[in-house]
Amino acid sequence: MTTATARISRSGRSAATPSKNAKSRERALAWARRAPLLPALIFLIVVTQLPFVVTLIISLLNWNSLSPDKTAFAGFENYVTVLTDPDLRQAIFTTILLTVSVVLVSLLVGLGLALLLDKKFIGRGLARTLLIAPFLVVPVAAALIWKHALLNPTYGLINGILTWVWSLFGSATAPQLDLLSQAPMMAVIVSLVWQWTPFMMLILLAGLQSRPMDTVEAAQMDGATPWAIFRHLTLPHLRQYLELGGLLGAIYIVQNFDAVFTLTAGGLGTANLPYAIYQTFYFANEYGLASAAGVVVVIGTIIVATFALRTVFSLFKKEAAR
């Protein structure tokens, strides 16, 4: 790869540049290579990195836009508040609970579905398409559907089906669920699992289909049980795909705003950090506090991301080596 690209570069526009000496020519060459990269890089630094630096600065200020005259340097006061304020502490806990449970459950269900879809059966393509559908509903719309059409205690589909099934057995007193007010966290988790399972399934299915089949065949010839094959061949092969799905999923779900905002409006202990931060700066105008909470989210994400990067990197190196 390197020799090939080096040869190609020689005929690039840098060859036409008159060279005063070898060094400046080399530098021109390097810049010609970098040129196509720079617009994207500069744009991204300006739009994402600079604001974060500003967030870091604001997080050290005592700044409420409703009383701007009281704005002052606060040191780490905001961080202390984030970690001690019961509401914000609850938000940290909620974020972790939400992310871990949604990722784990959707990974497990996604694994099951991927294993089923890996086999041949009638209408597999259509079944796969149906399974992707939840991922392709606009998240806000999905949350609204879950809230009003499925989970609504009086006329939602789930209670409707319960009533219908019970009436089949001649009972007029079917049990009725009210997840939204009795277990709102569960409602958020269920709707997110429904949306994210297809994502996990797609990644794991791709993993299953990239599995070298000759070893599986050999194991089958030797009379290995399906469970043994799954446990000792399939699962080790899937490990990095499970990690990738889990970590990418975690990065998206940590940031989830739509489901919490729509389903419960952050009530009854379901406010995660993104929602709490939105509330803190948009309605409470506590700019310093919101920024500190934002920084806490970034630190949390960095911890997760370090693992994610390592996984992506191992897959990436394999691909780059090809």
Add this chain to the structure above:
Amino acid sequence: MSTLTPAAPRETSAGPTALNTGSRKRGKTRMDPTRNNTAAGLAAWLLALLFAAPVVWMILTSFHSETDAATNPPSIAANLTLDAYREFFGETSGVSPWPALINSATASILSTVLVLVLAIPAAYALSIRPVKKWTDVMFFFLSTKMMPVVAAILPLYLFARTVGALDNIWFLILMYTSMNLPIAVWMMRSFLAEVPVEMLEAAQIDGANLLLTLRKIIAPVAMPGIAATALICFIFSWNELLLARVLTGVVAGTAPVFLTGFVSGQGLFLAKVCAAAVVISLPVLFAGFAAQDKLVQGLSLGAVK
């Protein structure tokens, strides 16, 4: 995974949907429909129907009248009507969703174009003629995606307010561009890396210039990848709520923002909500199914093929 028929080579020998078509054909001819596959098929179909049920229910309810939509038990066989769609498009309320839909389309399409304009050259400099330390650059791009939007939204909001860019669709377009750019660079790099080096060398030896190489060698290989990248970026922009909610208002509000303000909570509105959800999800469903083949590669940032 039956071991009952060890003599018959299982169709999985080629991998049922192995990526190269040659083995796929072979797999089909060798297919051996065992009882286990029927059971797996049944289970898969049951689960597929379960997962699709909310979507099917949403579509069905959107064609029901409000009174039929809000019954317990559900009235599955109720008469179909377009009333809910008429209501969504503002027949009685006079509030049209079109401005919001057009804003969403504008923001999604223009940001996607901008993303491609920035990402394709960048991906070129990361794969075909890679800069030194290109892997570091790749991971820098990725790391910006890992920073949650909430960590940068306040300064962006304050900046927009100061320069008068609040409720301006162009500011939102720039935000969506930065949101999708890292993903697009990663995706495009993985697609451009599929351009065979030998062909590039051959073109070079034949004296083809950059433009000709781009058009004749790189574009044909990369085109499906560019399309998939564009579709995925479109979906992410179309779905976005938090930035749109904070940075836009009555003028530049997008469809998801419109949708959140749509439920009044008074009277019967279930069919209307379903109709709204259907209309707003349609572009995403189309884009998603169009990109189905490359969806995994895109969503996994090119890490999974």
